[in-house]
Amino acid sequence: MQKILVVEDEVKVANAVKQGLEENGFEVDVAYDGRMGKSLAASNSYDLVILDLNLPHFNGYELCEVIRAKNNRVPVIMLTALGGVDDKMQAFELGADDYLVKPFDFRELLARIRVFLKRAGAEPTQSTQFKIAIADLEIDREKKEVTRAGKKIALTAKEYQLLEFLALHKGKVISKLTIAEKVWDIDFDTGTNVIEVYMNFLRKKIDKDFDSKLLHTKTGMGYYLSEEP
Numbered sequence: 001m002q003k004i005l006v007v008e009d010e011v012k013v014a015n016a017v018k019q020g021l022e023e024n025g026f027e028v029d030v031a032y033d034g035r036m037g038k039s040l041a042a043s044n045s046y047d048l049v050i051l052d053l054n055l056p057h058f059n060g061y062e063l064c065e066v067i068r069a070k071n072n073r074v075p076v077i078m079l080t081a082l083g084g085v086d087d088k089m090q091a092f093e094l095g096a097d098d099y100l101v102k103p104f105d106f107r108e109l110l111a112r113i114r115v116f117l118k119r120a121g122a123e124p125t126q127s128t129q130f131k132i133a134i135a136d137l138e139i140d141r142e143k144k145e146v147t148r149a150g151k152k153i154a155l156t157a158k159e160y161q162l163l164e165f166l167a168l169h170k171g172k173v174i175s176k177l178t179i180a181e182k183v184w185d186i187d188f189d190t191g192t193n194v195i196e197v198y199m200n201f202l203r204k205k206i207d208k209d210f211d212s213k214l215l216h217t218k219t220g221m222g223y224y225l226s227e228e229p
């Protein structure tokens with residue numbers, strides 16, 4: 001059974017999410033404040049974490065950093081009443097994989113959880129190519145590890161999925177629409193710049209410290225990964 005940690009100080013919301021998830025076959029731990037969330041996260045292993053942003057003791061950002069430091073791969077979905085671009089950016093920068101603004105529909109939360117957990121479980125069957133090398137970039141699809149020039153690069157689950165998708169289509173320009181569908185499993189929402197945001201994160205981690213750039217933009221068309229500009 002897949003195990004989910006819910007950290008949320010609004011007891012009603014927390015309990016409703018817990019109940020909904022249990023009805024859908026998940027095992028759920030709830031923490032009603034940041035301190036409790038931190039201690040549960042430190043002593044258990046979870047398949048996914050749902051984090052409220054405003055919490056007593058530690059806020060969701062701080063908690064997200066703690067969780068990331070322990071398990072770089074666990075998907076983290078942030079919940080918050082704030083929906084500003086700055087808040088989203090900060091959530092993504094601190095390693096959240098997705099972001100839901102309250103009030104949200106439980107079915108939407110469930111759909112996003114399923115996307116993350118499905119991907120986490122059923123990846124290597126898609127292709128038998130377990131290692132991808134592009135110039136000095138290496139992606140180990142079994143270990144989900146990425147190195148460049150031999151140096152390990154820490155990516156969040158979503159960053160990894162995006163990079164792997166581009167790498168599997170090396171040299172091909174991939175539209176944002178395709179990325180939204182294949183990597184995020186969503187129909188393209190013109191109101192979100194989440195793909196640009198993630199491309200920026202990847203560039204910082206993959207290209208920033210190297211002279212030869214591997215991630216490229218074809219203006220108005222999409223993105224591609226290639227050793228040639």
Ligand code: CA
Nearest residue numbers: 009052054055
């Ligand atoms: Ca709260």
